[in-house]
Amino acid sequence: MKLAGNRRGRDLVIKNQQLIKETNLKNVFSLIYSSSGISRVNLVELTGLSPTTVSALVEELLEYELICTMGVGESKTSGRKPIMLEVNRDCAQIATIAWQKSGFSFSLLDLGCSEIEEFSVIVPSGAAFEDVIEEIITNRSQLIDTEKILAICLSIPAIIDSTNKKVITSVLDIDENDDILSRINNKFPELPVMIGNESAFYAYAEHEFSSLQDTRNLIYININVGVGAGIIQNGEIYRGAHGMAGEFGHISMDVNGPECSCGNRGCLERLIKTPRIIELVIDGIKNGKHSEVEALCIGDFSMIDIPMIAVAYNNGDELVTEILSDVARILSFALNNIISFYDPKTIVLGGGIERLGPAFLGEVRTQTKIAGFRKIVSSVDIIFTELSSFNYRNKGAAKYYLDNIFRISGNKKDELIIC
Numbered sequence: 001m002k003l004a005g006n007r008r009g010r011d012l013v014i015k016n017q018q019l020i021k022e023t024n025l026k027n028v029f030s031l032i033y034s035s036s037g038i039s040r041v042n043l044v045e046l047t048g049l050s051p052t053t054v055s056a057l058v059e060e061l062l063e064y065e066l067i068c069t070m071g072v073g074e075s076k077t078s079g080r081k082p083i084m085l086e087v088n089r090d091c092a093q094i095a096t097i098a099w100q101k102s103g104f105s106f107s108l109l110d111l112g113c114s115e116i117e118e119f120s121v122i123v124p125s126g127a128a129f130e131d132v133i134e135e136i137i138t139n140r141s142q143l144i145d146t147e148k149i150l151a152i153c154l155s156i157p158a159i160i161d162s163t164n165k166k167v168i169t170s171v172l173d174i175d176e177n178d179d180i181l182s183r184i185n186n187k188f189p190e191l192p193v194m195i196g197n198e199s200a201f202y203a204y205a206e207h208e209f210s211s212l213q214d215t216r217n218l219i220y221i222n223i224n225v226g227v228g229a230g231i232i233q234n235g236e237i238y239r240g241a242h243g244m245a246g247e248f249g250h251i252s253m254d255v256n257g258p259e260c261s262c263g264n265r266g267c268l269e270r271l272i273k274t275p276r277i278i279e280l281v282i283d284g285i286k287n288g289k290h291s292e293v294e295a296l297c298i299g300d301f302s303m304i305d306i307p308m309i310a311v312a313y314n315n316g317d318e319l320v321t322e323i324l325s326d327v328a329r330i331l332s333f334a335l336n337n338i339i340s341f342y343d344p345k346t347i348v349l350g351g352g353i354e355r356l357g358p359a360f361l362g363e364v365r366t367q368t369k370i371a372g373f374r375k376i377v378s379s380v381d382i383i384f385t386e387l388s389s390f391n392y393r394n395k396g397a398a399k400y401y402l403d404n405i406f407r408i409s410g411n412k413k414d415e416l417i418i419c
């Protein structure tokens, strides 16, 4: 018994030592990653670790080829100039896929989260989603290097119930009881597969790649074919107790409103999602209202999109102004609810709605101030995303993986990570 106890104790010590080493490795790697060149001396100063420990960790990262040397830097003393270290962007790849109503958007990223390759794939009718994803990774991508791939990261416009591993979505054609996550994971026994909500990854990208890097608390409102929110709390994605936080589109704006697929009534998503805005413009024209949009789309209503509506809006189009004023008012009420409840530093509007342009943002800000709890609202910045490219959900996913899941000393190959 005593021997077994000793062995357990020894195992625990070894496990703790491995954990501490992985934490230190990750810490040093993150500092090198976020710098544009850093020396071992800088790393000692920033980590508080001994020079010997830092040297050993740097050697290990060099051996893994995750970092490389980039020449010498300036010395603070008259001594030898320090060798600068940087992340070795080409040593690894992350395959990211954004799952949309229209299909999949694939981006192959290097370790620095820069695009190596990107393309979109429409899912053929009747095809199994997991087969299309497998086809993208194994055949369609020309630049994937299987030796370098760290993980596959999927973003999805859906709630992912992390407890029951179910996908709940009003945007995609997925049955709630469909075990789609396991089927995707089973296709890639040699790779970790991470899947998470697209609004959360947009929010994480905002925190990592925009000028909001120092903003610890922000909410990203993703308005497109659905409406969702990503919450960054203390620099981390906040997902709630069951991984389902951020369903901003399903807060009710009208207790007697129309029933929503979620079971609630009068959901925000039904009122302001971009297809609804387009639908309102088409309805207005069909009901005999004059609008510049009719000329812009040359009579083909299927051509109407948000940039086209923005053109008419900026030209003072009466119908579009009336519709967008209503949309701004409804959105501002919803924003006031989360501002009063959450008190974020910044609210970022994105996902495609930013294409309506600065005049719409001005309208939302004005309406929010009119409707809201004055003192709280006045301290919150409401802005459009600076990262107006749909690829940022992929980059956000990849960066989230690197920061929070990736283990330098080894990852479980067939792991399914829900975040």
Ligand SMILES: [Zn+2]
Pocket: 249, 250, 251, 260, 261, 262, 263, 264, 265, 267
């Ligand atoms: Zn709803």
